Amino acid sequence: MSTPYKPEVVEASAQRHWREARSFEVDEDPDKEKFYCLTMFPYPSGKLHMGHVRVYTISDVIARYQRMQGKHVLQPMGWDAFGMPAENAAFKHGVPPARWTYANIGEMRAQLDRLGYAYDWSREITTCRPDYYRWEQWLFTRMFDKGLVYRKNSIVNWDPVDQTVLANEQVIDGRGWRSGAPVERREIPQWFMRITAYADELLEELDRMPGWPDSVKTMQRNWIGRSEGVELSFDVEGEDQPLTVYTTRPDTLMGVTFMAVAAEHPLAARAAKDDPGIAAFIDECLQTDASEATLETMEKKGMPLGISAVHPLSGEDVPLWVANFVLMSYGTGAVMAVPGHDERDWEFAKKHGLPIKQVIAPAGGAEIDIQEQAFVDRGVLVNSGEYDGLDFDAAFDAIAERFEETGRGRRAVNYRLRDWGVSRQRYWGAPIPIIYCDDCGAVPVPEEDLPVVLPEDVDVTGAGSPLRDMPEFVDVACPTCGEDARRETDTFDTFVESSWYFARYACPDADTAMLDERAAYWTPVDQYTGGIEHAILHLLYSRFFQRVMRDEGLTEVSEPFARLLTQGMVLKDGAKMSKNKGNVVDPQELIGKYGADTVRLFMMFAAPPEQSLEWSDEGVQGSYRFLKRFWNAVADHMAAGPVAALDVAALNDEQKALRRKTHRTIRKIDDDLGRRSSFNTAVAAAMELLNAVNRMQDDSDAGRAVVHEALEAVVLMLSPMTPHICHALWLELGHSTPVIDRRWPEIDASALELDTVELVVQVNGKLRGRVQVPACADEDAIGQLAAADENVRRFVEGNEIRKVIVVPGRLVNIVV
């Protein structure tokens, strides 16, 4: 009698083996083909959630599959350890963020180990450790020297009651999350990284990244938002400086009937000095949070400034407005408005009684009424004087040239992408390595003084960074002149840490350089897996940082991630699992009840990886039942005594059929795991094969031999998904080499061959019958066999056959 399946025993034993054999620690072996398999590292919140389990299981399956292909696989893990939750917890519980964070890391590491992931823990990274963040401080100072970082004013959400800067997440319906006070937009000086210097390269390389999903590449293209247009200068009455605007539609220039500037624009500020109404309107514009979604969805409002610009072609006066939909951060903070040919301008003009002028007509000559609806397509110029009759391209060139000749404008490429603001007015982050001196200005901290260590023993009050009140941190001598100076108290955006950690896993202990020669062996990452929510920011910043490191001579790699898989969320009752909704399922509990393999199997089986996964307690039980059946199938098979060697020449039809199923399944699962990342169908195929094995009632030597072959194949192929039970079953099947060190099963091509194939017969595209035909039959013979089918004849008789379409191996369609 065999022992029943006990996951807790099986899993402890397999994990002990991996630990003692150091199965997952890898070095740099130039003779082996490397495979670097990485997941987006977690924020150490303290508890693993189902989203973590899903993404880490996906990655682990890929890592283990690639190992079975003979690759030298690195799968590291670490902690994205800086961030707001630690400050919030500190504020709430009075624990310093560092202590809270390190405690959480300990708990989460144990949880990950319980799931049996194949991590090389010797390379663990914790981003809040000085030996990690010192290198991003160092890179920042290098970027400073190259002019890749600079300081400028930019907008933040300001809570006027708590006197603190709020993250967008901390603004609820325009109010501070703790104070409830209406949030204001406020300008403060902040540090920026010049990602726009790499805009073209980041854009163009997307065309040469076959390993990334098209959707992510499209999102990044649109985010970078390259456009070709013209910069035009409009003289403004009473101003020395002209007002410059950028437009992608210079062909509509003669249709400009007003202009608008952002609330923060200097012209608006000047007008506000003499006009309390304008001042009040600008104040009102600033009473919103700074997110683009808010700005784009709020009611479009504006006010005339009482001054005019001069139209550069017609010389007519163009009234100047201040409007809440113009963004100071995009382009020049001013726009020319063409209500006839722009949706938003049209609505604004209608609302405020501004003129709407048609200057573009449809190329086809169709009649339009510009007063009813804006015409935004490209067309032919009208009402534009000497430019009448030109199409878009000709008008673009003619107008651009005219401005270039007079020096009042130029062709310009513009990007939607903005430089990356990295300053955060928070404590729990990497200090920005800058010292402010009254005489020398902003001075980067010299390399020998790095890292600038964040003091870890602090009291968090919730109102601003505690660093500001720590003279021992702030007061410092200027590195240039030695006079009294002040240290920067802002810290880096946590995206800075996650923009280069993937490279550091190659050499986490390098203490004389950011990266060493080991990075040349491991990078780029061959397979990167993480949430679709990171499709733009994290992935774009990482691509940027990789290039900055390249240009610093640290690596020759430009693209950090060769292949990308973006996995969907885990839902319960149609909603994302969250404490607020009370629909959280704790992985720990489930692992205690069913074991890690059941949880892993369910995660892989329940949905394709890119799609959201609907949690189901019954589905988990189904996975558990399958593993019990799997266990019993192997145990029963082995309990029946020794298995004879397989003699393929001596098989009957049923035995041949099982062998065919075995080798077809190997081919399918290999394709599903290796090429398609289709784990759910891989599991289904393994289940089908096991069902076929269980249906086989054949105690003959040959019958037991083909069953043995099938069971070995299932154990090997499921071992990436359920590694613990497969570890045990492989030993049970009589092997001494553990399954972790085995290769993927070989396909016997001769087992796949078939004498006859079944074809579907259609008449006019509708299924009417099935026929068995020899595998080698030609189209005429197939057509005749198909037409001979009794049911097919009923639909063909009395009609003329117009065409017979044969799709080899699939179907015959008779068109009558």
Added chain:
RNA sequence: GCCCGGGUGGCGGAAUUGGUAGACGCAGCGGACUUAAAAUCCGCUGGCCGAAAGGCCGUGCCGGUUCGAGUCCGGCCCUGGGCACCA
């Protein structure tokens, strides 16, 4: 508002390049085993008509292309992600 996804039985999903819609699993129903229950095993399971053979309908909605559309094209509806300080 803008950008990118998704929508198929009672449920999760399959259908890989335009070629058998519903693989695999869950739930349900029927049966075996059991004193009984649990567990396990076997069978059935998109809707409608039919005794059966078989037929008709069916992949969010409307229209189109094709011998053939879940898959391609046009227009809509619903829903998820992102929108630069959540990570």
